[in-house]
Amino acid sequence: MEQVIANGLYLGAQYALIALGLTLIFALMNVLNFAHGQMYVLGGFVTYAIYGQLGLPFPVALAAASITLGVVGALIEKFLFRPVVRRSEREESTMLLAAAVAFFLDAVILLAFGEKQRGVPKIVSGVFVSDGLIMPYDRMVVGIVALAMIAAFVLYMQYSKPGRAMRALAQDRVAAQLMGVKVDRYSMIGFALGALLAGAVGGLLVTITGVNSGIGGPISIKAFLMVMIGGAGVVGGAIAGGFILGMMESVGLTVLREYGDITYLVIFALLMVFLSIRPNGLMGKPWG
Amino acid sequence: MTTKALLAGAFLLVLLIVVPLAIGASGREDLYYTLTSVALLSIISAGVWITFYIGRINIGQGAYALMGGYVSAILVTAYGVSFWLTLPLAGIFCAAASILIGLPILRLRGVYFAMVTLVLTEVVRLLALALPITNGAKGIVSIPQPGGISLFGVTLLPDFATLTNPRLAFYIVSVILMALCFAGLYRLKNSRIGQLCQSLQQNEELASSIGVNITYLRVLAYAISSFLGGVGGAMFAAISQSIYPSSFTVADSVNFMLNCFLGGLSYVFGPILGTFVLYFGWDVLFQTGEFQLLIFSAILIALMLLLPNGLLSLRFSSKAKGAGR
Numbered sequence: 039m040e041q042v043i044a045n046g047l048y049l050g051a052q053y054a055l056i057a058l059g060l061t062l063i064f065a066l067m068n069v070l071n072f073a074h075g076q077m078y079v080l081g082g083f084v085t086y087a088i089y090g091q092l093g094l095p096f097p098v099a100l101a102a103a104s105i106t107l108g109v110v111g112a113l114i115e116k117f118l119f120r121p122v123v124r125r126s127e128r129e130e131s132t133m134l135l136a137a138a139v140a141f142f143l144d145a146v147i148l149l150a151f152g153e154k155q156r157g158v159p160k161i162v163s164g165v166f167v168s169d170g171l172i173m174p175y176d177r178m179v180v181g182i183v184a185l186a187m188i189a190a191f192v193l194y195m196q197y198s199k200p201g202r203a204m205r206a207l208a209q210d211r212v213a214a215q216l217m218g219v220k221v222d223r224y225s226m227i228g229f230a231l232g233a234l235l236a237g238a239v240g241g242l243l244v245t246i247t248g249v250n251s252g253i254g255g256p257i258s259i260k261a262f263l264m265v266m267i268g269g270a271g272v273v274g275g276a277i278a279g280g281f282i283l284g285m286m287e288s289v290g291l292t293v294l295r296e297y298g299d300i301t302y303l304v305i306f307a308l309l310m311v312f313l314s315i316r317p318n319g320l321m322g323k324p325w326g
Numbered sequence: 327m328t329t330k331a332l333l334a335g336a337f338l339l340v341l342l343i344v345v346p347l348a349i350g351a352s353g354r355e356d357l358y359y360t361l362t363s364v365a366l367l368s369i370i371s372a373g374v375w376i377t378f379y380i381g382r383i384n385i386g387q388g389a390y391a392l393m394g395g396y397v398s399a400i401l402v403t404a405y406g407v408s409f410w411l412t413l414p415l416a417g418i419f420c421a422a423a424s425i426l427i428g429l430p431i432l433r434l435r436g437v438y439f440a441m442v443t444l445v446l447t448e449v450v451r452l453l454a455l456a457l458p459i460t461n462g463a464k465g466i467v468s469i470p471q472p473g474g475i476s477l478f479g480v481t482l483l484p485d486f487a488t489l490t491n492p493r494l495a496f497y498i499v500s501v502i503l504m505a506l507c508f509a510g511l512y513r514l515k516n517s518r519i520g521q522l523c524q525s526l527q528q529n530e531e532l533a534s535s536i537g538v539n540i541t542y543l544r545v546l547a548y549a550i551s552s553f554l555g556g557v558g559g560a561m562f563a564a565i566s567q568s569i570y571p572s573s574f575t576v577a578d579s580v581n582f583m584l585n586c587f588l589g590g591l592s593y594v595f596g597p598i599l600g601t602f603v604l605y606f607g608w609d610v611l612f613q614t615g616e617f618q619l620l621i622f623s624a625i626l627i628a629l630m631l632l633l634p635n636g637l638l639s640l641r642f643s644s645k646a647k648g649a650g651r
Contacts, residue, residue, distance in 0.1 A: 070437045072580070118627060126634035130383050133440065134587040135630045137580050141623035149620060255576055259448050262441040270437055300456050306449045313442065314430030322438075 040170040046288035047281070048177055051184035052239055054280025056257065057264035058191060058273065059235035065208035065271035066228040068129055069119060072136040075257030076143035077233050081107050081240025082249030083151045089245075090158035096245070103241035104234045111233025114139060115226045140254065147251045157248035180242050187238060188277060195273060204228050208271060266309065269322020278320055334509075341501045346494060358493040362565065364598075364605050365500040366558045369507045371585040371597035373554035378591050379515070380547045381527035382432070386443030387555045388579035389450035390420040394556025395563035395573060399466040400459060402564075409472035410483070413560050420556030421549040428548040432541075447579040454571035465570030472564055496565050503561065504598070507554060512594050514550075523547055584626070590635060 056078065063071045071077075081103040089099035122135050162175040195201035203224045206214040215221045240249065264283045268275025283305070290301030313319075349357050370391050377384035394416035401407040401415065431442050454460045471492060474485035486492045514520050522543055525533040534540045563569040585604055589596025607625065611618045 064437065068437075070440060118631070122630055122634050128591065128635075129436075130378075130591075131587065131630065131634045133383060134584055135627065137584060138623050138626035138630060141619060142627060145617075145619035145623055149616060256448075259445060259576065263445055266438065266441050266445075270441075299452070303449060303452055303456065306445060309442075309445075310427070310430055313434060313438075317433045317438065319438075 041172065042288050042292050043285075044171055044173055046285035048173075048181040048284070049288055050281035050284025051181045051188065052243060052280075053260065053264055053284045054188055054277045055184050055235055055239045056261045057268065057276035057280045058188065059232035059239075060261045061265050061268075061271055061273065061276040062204075062235070063229055063232040064265070066204060066225055067115075067119065067123065067132075069123075069132045069136060070262075071232065072133070072258060073114075073140040073143050073254075074232075074236050074261050075254035075259075076140050076147065077107055077111070077236035078240040078243075078257050079147055079249055079251060079254045080110070080143060081237030082244040083147060083156070083240075083251075084237070085241035085244045086151075086156045086158055086249060090156070096161050100238065100241045104238045107237025107240075108230040108234035112226050112230040114233070115229035119229070120222065120225070140258070144251065144254060147254075151251060153251050155248055155250040156244070158245055161245050176245060180246060183242060184239070187235075191235070192273065192277075200224065200227055263305070263309070266313065266319055269319030272321050275319055275321045338501070338505050342498060346497070355493060358497045359565075360605065360609060362493070362497045362500045363562075364602050365497075365504040366561050366565075367582070367585065367605060368598045368601040369504055369561075370555050370558035371582045371601050372507055372511055373551035373558075374582045375586045375591070375594075375597050376511070376514075376523075376547050376551040376554075378586055379520075379527060380523045380544050381435075381530070382544070382548075383436070383440040383583065384443050384548075384551065385440050385576075385579045385583050386446040387551070387582045388447045388574035388576065389443075390424065390552040390555030391559030391562070391578070392447075392450050392454060392569075392571070392574040393423060394420050394559030395569040396454060396460055396466070397556065398560035399469050399563045399569045402469055403466060404459075408475070409470075409564055410475055413557055416560035417553040417556040420559075421553040424549050424552030425545055428545050428552075432544045432548060444576060444579065447574070447576050451571045451575060460571070463571060465568060465573075466563075467568040469563060469567045469569075471567070500561060503557070507557075508595060508598065515594050519543070519546070588629065592635075 056074070059077075060071055060074045063069055063074075084103040084106050085096075085099045088094050088102050089096050118135060118139065119132060123132060126132070160174075160176050162179050164175045166173045166175060166178065195205060203214070203219045204227070206217065206219055207221060207224055207228070211221065243249075260283065264279035265276060266279070267282050268277070268279030286305050286308075287301060290304060294301055294304060345361065349355065370387055373390070374384045374387045397416040397419045398409065398412040401412040402409055407415075427446065431439065431446075434442055455462055460466070471486035472483075473487075475483040484495075486495055489495050522533070522538050525538060526540055526543060530540050559574065562573070566573075581604065585600035586597050587600065588604060589598065589600030608618070608622055611622050614621055
């Protein structure tokens, strides 16, 4: 039992970090970022290249992955999403653009890093063993780093000036603009920050699960699930969604083991029931 | 109206007579498969278009295509039902399933609906892997070719297994199905229900307040959409004579949505054009080898930057401003 809870917390911390980036981008720009999983994969591969191949220390690689993705996110916002949002008649057009960006990143990743599964050496070796709990130390480190990043993100959004500006933007774009918030600049910062989070999780997780070019889509789907549980565009919702999904996955894999690989079927069925009671998730704002 | 009907008739004649003649003359038999795929994919995309028409972004069409393919394949292989009977049955099965699924999820809007349908695609794939009747990851293979239909001793449709060129037969069947589908869609769009659906797209609360039964309408539209997905999927299973859990994946669902977007959401025939351009574009780029996806997605991004409202908006840009939406 302790094992299941520990696994759930560990998964939940990473999932929440992924969902945070997605929900931030959604809150600021009403863009559903299909390319989120691909950004995660790119972060993983950058870490692999710097830590695994060049042999530099892991924190350097993690920072490099985060910064790379931040820059990529900022460029994508400035040169792709901003013009399309301005000119298209329907908000949904950004979804097509996001899907195209996802394909594009997939292609770039495939060309640059190949289709092989890649892993890196463990950052910390050894396993923690007690009565009911077996946990490798590297998982614990990753889980704690993820929790620290979540805390840092929440504090940044709550107390810093850009954070305040972004929250204002998410609440009401026009009103924020009238109050003198530089909408364009903070949209870009927000998109970059969302991409950065995706890259950082990718960099963290490459040390445990490795990375390959095909996992971008499934990661995006998991991120969508979490955002639906918690409610789109809300920071607290993303964190709650991430931990709930992590916990359900951990419990499901244990309880439903003898029935085969049906954990996600059950989760989806539960989600349908849940959404028919609360269409906007736990704490989401209604659409439109 | 009459000129439009004439144009549509002429287009159909070209597809049914001129194209086969041209293919016969040039000897490019492989084009039959490409064009058949375009016809079927545009039927499936037409379903997505209907959900767009009621103001929902549907990225779950792959789920129904997969479902339809499996229903038809299981009925043909396990129960020996004639393929031509399974075609509508697959559609009806999908429509019934979509009513059950749609009742809760159609209350969602915008990205919420988009996300839940996207997850649905993945779930149906998992279901196909887990259920015993679908034969897991191995899929259902060597499905027999569609049999013939005869009425009072008159052969209406020959047995496909005896034909010398089943590709041509599949092509003709698919084109006719596509014509039926889009004629029906055009009729639906210009009917009373179509007008009501448009009111949903603009403002559901307002429509509801003046007495439009919005729940009924959106479930109806979603059921029609899934029906088309099921029929298209069943046809695909028959042509490739096989169906796997990976036959229709999330990428396919996204592609169906892209087809509609690219053609332009305000135009009934947008899905045909969008499918044609995307499928042929993808095929042509095959020669570029490993750069295929890179160039393809770069072109998509460029198209979005230049024409954010779809390809058809280019030609009708002056007319479409007031009308259409």
